[in-house]
Structure formats: structure tokens, C-alpha cells
Amino acid sequence: EVQVVESGGGLVKPGGSLRLSCAASGFTFSSYSMTWVRQAPGKGLEWVSSISGSSTYIYYADSMKGRFTISRDNAKNSVYLQLNSLRAEDTAVYYCARGDYCSGGSCYMNYWGQGTLVTVSS
Amino acid sequence: DIVMTQSPDSLAVSLGERATINCKSSQSVIYSSNNKNYLAWYQQKPGQPPKLLISWASTRESGVPDRFSASGSGTEFTLTISSLQAEDVAVYYCQQYHSPPPTFGPGTKVEI
Numbered sequence: 741e742v743q744v745v746e747s748g749g750g751l752v753k754p755g756g757s758l759r760l761s762c763a764a765s766g767f768t769f770s771s772y773s774m775t776w777v778r779q780a781p782g783k784g785l786e787w788v789s790s791i792s793g794s795s796t797y798i799y800y801a802d803s804m805k806g807r808f809t810i811s812r813d814n815a816k817n818s819v820y821l822q823l824n825s826l827r828a829e830d831t832a833v834y835y836c837a838r839g840d841y842c843s844g845g846s847c848y849m850n851y852w853g854q855g856t857l858v859t860v861s862s
Numbered sequence: 863d864i865v866m867t868q869s870p871d872s873l874a875v876s877l878g879e880r881a882t883i884n885c886k887s888s889q890s891v892i893y894s895s896n897n898k899n900y901l902a903w904y905q906q907k908p909g910q911p912p913k914l915l916i917s918w919a920s921t922r923e924s925g926v927p928d929r930f931s932a933s934g935s936g937t938e939f940t941l942t943i944s945s946l947q948a949e950d951v952a953v954y955y956c957q958q959y960h961s962p963p964p965t966f967g968p969g970t971k972v973e974i
Contacts (some may be wrong), residue, residue, distance in 0.1 A: 758966050775964075777912075783965040784955065784956055784967075785912065785957075786966070787963050787964045787965065790964075835911050840914075842957070843900060843959055843961075844961070845963070846963065846964035847959055847964060848914065848957065848959045848964075849914060850914045850917075859927075
């Protein structure tokens with residue numbers, strides 16, 4: 741059974757940092773791109789970043805480029821999202837998802853975690 | 863970026879009736895090389911992550927009830943729930959994966 745589990749969310753002050761983790765199981769992790777998608781409270785879905793199976797290709801949404809860093813450790817079946825210089829508008833549930841088919845960093849996602857809430861507030 | 867729009871924003875449908883959701887992209891999401899539309903549909907119930915219903919504009923994922931169907935090509939797409947059930951109350955999103963960045967529609971809320 742495919743499972744994706746996020747962790748690491750919490751309350752952080754503006755300008756602060758946080759590292760999100762995503763542990764995956766039930767599939768050959770290194771064969772799949774992984775994606776982070778976020779959802780602000782009461783809002784829609786927003787793609788954040790994607791990383792290919794071998795970490796060769798990494799993509800970010802323009803508004804997060806330079807502040808967020810995605811990485812993965814295939815030995816640990818995990819993907820990470822480092823969030824720096826956080827702003828109030830980064831408050832959201834951050835979902836980790838498996839990219840089942842990807843075209844140049846754009847994937848559709850078949851397996852999603854339950855999400856981890858990041859709250860940026862003073 | 864490809865902008866996705868959806869209509870209506872919300873709709874109320876009686877149990878057993880048909881629900882139709884429209885999605886438009888600001889540019890074509892079909893690749894002429896393979897004639898495939900890079901368009902997915904997701905269902906999100908309150909407090910849950912999105913669930914993939916449809917990929918390639920019309921391919922239903924395993925386990926998705928056959929009352930869900932989707933069609934369209936190029937820039938205009940439709941998701942249809944043929945006979946609405948109580949468990950179908952959710953927000954439905956379309957998403958293009960043709961060109962980076964992948965973009966989602968704003969969502970359509972389906973209620974009874």
C-alpha cells in the first residue's frame with residue numbers, strides 16, 4: 741500500500757524557517773518525482789515544488805524560488821522542503837504527493853499525504 | 863503560466879441528479895506529438911487531501927465510481943457526475959500538467 745506522511749509543520753514567526761519532511765512507502769521511491777502542493781486556509785491548491793527521482797530536475801513556483809528548497813534522500817524514502825524567510829502568506833497546509841506522470845516538472849499526483857500545517861504569525 | 867478557470871464556483875444538485883463542472887485553460891494542454899490532453903481532475907472532501915479522479919482528461923483512476931466521467935480537449939473540459947451521491951459532496955479541481963508550473967483551477971464546490 742502506498743503511503744505518504746508529512747511532518748514538521750508548526751507555528752513560526754515571520755522571517756523564520758521550518759523544515760518539512762515527507763516519508764513515503766509502498767513503492768519504488770527513487771522511480772518517482774515528488775511534489776509539494778500547499779493550500780491556504782479556505783483557499784485552493786497551489787503547486788510549490790517538484791523534484792525528480794534522481795534529484796536531477798528541481799522546479800519551484802516563482803513566488804517561492806530562493807526561499808524554499810526541495811531535496812530528497814532515496815535511501816530514506818523521504819523528501820524534504822526547507823522553508824526560509826517565511827511570510828504570513830505562506831500559512832497553509834503543505835501536502836506531499838507522488839508525481840505519477842511528469843512533463844518538465846508538471847505532474848499529476850495520485851498519492852497524497854494528509855498534509856502538515858504551517859502557520860506563520862508573530 | 864497556463865491559467866485554469868472553472869465554472870460554476872459552486873452548484874447544488876439533488877441526490878441522483880447530474881452535476882456538470884467546466885474547466886478552461888488559457889492555452890491548449892494537448893500535445894500534438896501524442897494527441898494527449900494533460901489535464902487531471904481531483905476531488906477534495908472537507909479535512910482531506912485531494913484525491914485524483916481523472917488523468918489525461920478522461921481516464922478514470924482505479925476505484926473511481928463510473929458515475930464520474932470527464933471529457934474535453936484543447937482548452938475546454940468537463941467533469942460530470944451522472945447521479946450525485948451524498949458522498950460526492952466536495953470541491954473539485956482541474957489541473958494542467960502540460961507546462962510548468964502545473965496550475966490548478968480555483969475549484970467548484972458541489973453541494974446537495
